[in-house]
Amino acid sequence: MRSFRVLWRYPEITTTVVLLATVLVLHTVSEYTVGRWVAIAYVGVFVGWTLVGMVRDVLRGHVGLDVLAVVAMVATLAVEEYIASLIIVLMLSGGRALEDFAARRAKRDLTALLDRSPRVAHVLRHLAAPGTDEVHDTVVDDVVVDDVVVGDVLLVRPGEIVPVDGVLLSEGATFDESSLTGESLPVTRKAGEEASSGAVNGTRAVRMRAVRRSADSQYQQIVALVRAAEDSRAPVVRLADRFAVPFTAVSLVLAGTAWTISGDPTRFAEVLVLATPCPLLIAAPVAFLGGLSRSARSGVIIKGGTVIEQLARLRSAAFDKTGTLTQGRPDLVAVRPAGGFAADELLLLAASAEQYSSHVFADSIRRAAAERGLDLLAADEAVEVATNGVTAVLEGRSVVVGKPDYVASVAAETTRAALGSGQAAAYVAVDGRFAGVLVLADDPRPESSAVVSWLRAQGIEHVTMLTGDARPTAESIARQVGIDDVRAELLPPEKVRLAAELRPRPVMMVGDGVNDAPVLAAADVGVAMGAKGATAAGDAAGVVLLVDSLGKVVDAVSIGRHTLRVALTAIWIGIGLSIGLMLVAMTGAIPAVAGALVQELVDLATILYALRALGGPPSGLATDGHSRARREWLPSGAREAGAKVGRSGGLLESSGEDPEG
Numbered sequence: 001m002r003s004f005r006v007l008w009r010y011p012e013i014t015t016t017v018v019l020l021a022t023v024l025v026l027h028t029v030s031e032y033t034v035g036r037w038v039a040i041a042y043v044g045v046f047v048g049w050t051l052v053g054m055v056r057d058v059l060r061g062h063v064g065l066d067v068l069a070v071v072a073m074v075a076t077l078a079v080e081e082y083i084a085s086l087i088i089v090l091m092l093s094g095g096r097a098l099e100d101f102a103a104r105r106a107k108r109d110l111t112a113l114l115d116r117s118p119r120v121a122h123v124l125r126h127l128a129a130p131g132t133d134e135v136h137d138t139v140v141d142d143v144v145v146d147d148v149v150v151g152d153v154l155l156v157r158p159g160e161i162v163p164v165d166g167v168l169l170s171e172g173a174t175f176d177e178s179s180l181t182g183e184s185l186p187v188t189r190k191a192g193e194e195a196s197s198g199a200v201n202g203t204r205a206v207r208m209r210a211v212r213r214s215a216d217s218q219y220q221q222i223v224a225l226v227r228a229a230e231d232s233r234a235p236v237v238r239l240a241d242r243f244a245v246p247f248t249a250v251s252l253v254l255a256g257t258a259w260t261i262s263g264d265p266t267r268f269a270e271v272l273v274l275a276t277p278c279p280l281l282i283a284a285p286v287a288f289l290g291g292l293s294r295s296a297r298s299g300v301i302i303k304g305g306t307v308i309e310q311l312a313r314l315r316s317a318a319f320d321k322t323g324t325l326t327q328g329r330p331d332l333v334a335v336r337p338a339g340g341f342a343a344d345e346l347l348l349l350a351a352s353a354e355q356y357s358s359h360v361f362a363d364s365i366r367r368a369a370a371e372r373g374l375d376l377l378a379a380d381e382a383v384e385v386a387t388n389g390v391t392a393v394l395e396g397r398s399v400v401v402g403k404p405d406y407v408a409s410v411a412a413e414t415t416r417a418a419l420g421s422g423q424a425a426a427y428v429a430v431d432g433r434f435a436g437v438l439v440l441a442d443d444p445r446p447e448s449s450a451v452v453s454w455l456r457a458q459g460i461e462h463v464t465m466l467t468g469d470a471r472p473t474a475e476s477i478a479r480q481v482g483i484d485d486v487r488a489e490l491l492p493p494e495k496v497r498l499a500a501e502l503r504p505r506p507v508m509m510v511g512d513g514v515n516d517a518p519v520l521a522a523a524d525v526g527v528a529m530g531a532k533g534a535t536a537a538g539d540a541a542g543v544v545l546l547v548d549s550l551g552k553v554v555d556a557v558s559i560g561r562h563t564l565r566v567a568l569t570a571i572w573i574g575i576g577l578s579i580g581l582m583l584v585a586m587t588g589a590i591p592a593v594a595g596a597l598v599q600e601l602v603d604l605a606t607i608l609y610a611l612r613a614l615g616g617p618p619s620g621l622a623t624d625g626h627s628r629a630r631r632e633w634l635p636s637g638a639r640e641a642g643a644k645v646g647r648s649g650g651l652l653e654s655s656g657e658d659p660e661g
Contacts, residue, residue: 039082084592166208174202251275283570290613291563311560330442332368356382
């Protein structure tokens with residue numbers, strides 16, 4: 001059955017093989033004329049079909065390599081090498097099958113993500129005794145995962161895939177999240193913690209409450225990104241096209257020279273048979289798909305070949321601060337009330353207003369209120385002004401939380417707080433009066449300095465920070481991670497403008513928040529951090545990091561460079577072998593039929609080399625949180641510089657004032 005499916009999938013191969021066998025049989029029984037006309041008719045149809053495709057490509061502005069194949073087929077027919085012409089047809093049609101086979105091998109990790117998409121969920125339904133509200137039984141109802149609604153209690157059996165994002169109700173469980181994050185070690189979740197869809201449950205059955213529908217869950221967001229990456233094919237074609245015109249010209253010159261010197265038109269066909277373009281057309285797509293597959297396996301989704309090329313050629317890098325270079329989970333370190341407000345009252349009002357903000361510092365303020373046992377108030381109305389703050393009406397009181405200038409616009413007596421190194425502050429006004437300051441501290445990620453140093457060592461000439469945070473805070477973090485160029489207190493349009501002005505190009509921008517989406521879309525390569533990459537920032541970015549680690553930026557750049565290097569090398573292998581064989585064929589040492597068969601070996605060699613994109617050397621940057629491991633790859637001078645940054649980081653005298661970075 002499998003053989004029949006292959007024959008059905010590639011009918012042109014089956015037809016060509018049957019006709020080639022028929023022509024060979026007719027040739028052996030001396031039916032020379034019949035065999036010749038059968039070959040001429042079939043190859044003529046194939047040439048016409050190829051020419052139609054070429055015209056369509058030219059109308060779309062794409063001049064490719066098919067002209068060589070057409071000239072080779074016409075030339076072999078003209079010199080009555082009709083068996084060779086049929087072999088060329090078989091080679092070209094077989095090239096599609098070879099490419100499909102290699103592409104399936106190259107993108108196996110991408111398709112594995114799609115194939116593992118959860119389809120069924122076990123919903124626990126409580127049955128009440130007749131005439132009462134008392135639960136007397138619980139049944140398991142298997143439903144399509146799209147029918148799960150927020151609040152459903154689900155049963156996840158051992159070894160099953162978590163169908164939707166949910167909060168764990170069981171005491172504890174272990175999950176394999178390797179398909180989501182690339183991390184091979186299982187993770188343990190406790191009751192109340194969230195388990196992501198796509199994770200594989202461990203050895204015990206668990207209960208969980210759905211917090212998102214299937215379409216909104218983490219795994220489905222990743223699947224959507226994978227489909228986008230899988231469908232991006234145009235950049236691959238453009239890479240091969242760069243070689244189309246010069247390779248075609250060289251091939252025709254060699255073939256014409258052989259004909260001129262020998263005076264035998266057969267020599268022209270013998271040379272062109274070895275110039276068929278399969279290696280160039282197949283090698284690049286296979287390599288790029290291999291790179292996309294390898295990146296998915298590493299917890300990095302790269303959206304297509306253009307992004308891979310840009311990653312490989314990066315010359316500048318820009319980073320957001322909060323949640324990118326820093327942990328993104330700041331702690332509330334001080335509450336400084338003013339104007340007669342009590343500390344708990346100030347925190348309660350600020351946290352209640354921050355329920356309606358998406359900023360990372362808002363989450364920290366809410367978490368601090370929960371830890372103090374404060375029950376948040378519901379707002380009658382709330383408005384968030386991106387990068388500035390939030391205004392909410394709580395039980396008739398107007399509460400404003402955010403940047404000092406934003407709060408000062410409603411409370412003129414607002415005064416800036418004195419802050420320590422790496423600290424930031426959220427300012428609060430209540431009913432037009434300055435109410436106080438909430439002081440937060442957000443430390444740099446442990447891997448940030450190593451990532452910045454790695455980028456510089458790999459030839460990234462310009463590294464900068466683009467942040468909406470206050471300059472003192474931004475400069476403090478920048479010094480700790482090794483960035484000299486700091487652009488602070490920026491609004492989103494200013495970030496976009498600065499990203500467009502950065503030189504040299506291409507430029508990579510790394511960010512994590514919704515307010516980073518415009519600058520991520522404007523950069524040559526936008527990189528969205530962590531689980532938040534599946535939101536607006538992820539849609540705008542060309543690269544999405546599924547793991548909340550800045551070290552994955554290194555993986556993305558390394559994979560991009562390795563993939564492009566493999567693709568170009570595979571193309572040059574095909575060109576080199578083809579030109580070498582053409583030079584031999586100019587002497588008449590390779591008959592047309594033998595040349596057509598040898599060219600198949602060239603195809604195979606380029607495909608096998610292109611599959612090297614599936615592997616490759618490690619990035620050389622460990623991100624396990626241990627400073628020694630993170631700096632092992634560095635030369636001694638860089639290690640010493642990193643050590644100085646680490647030792648002095650806690651002593652740097654600077655202050656910051658703004659949580660809205």
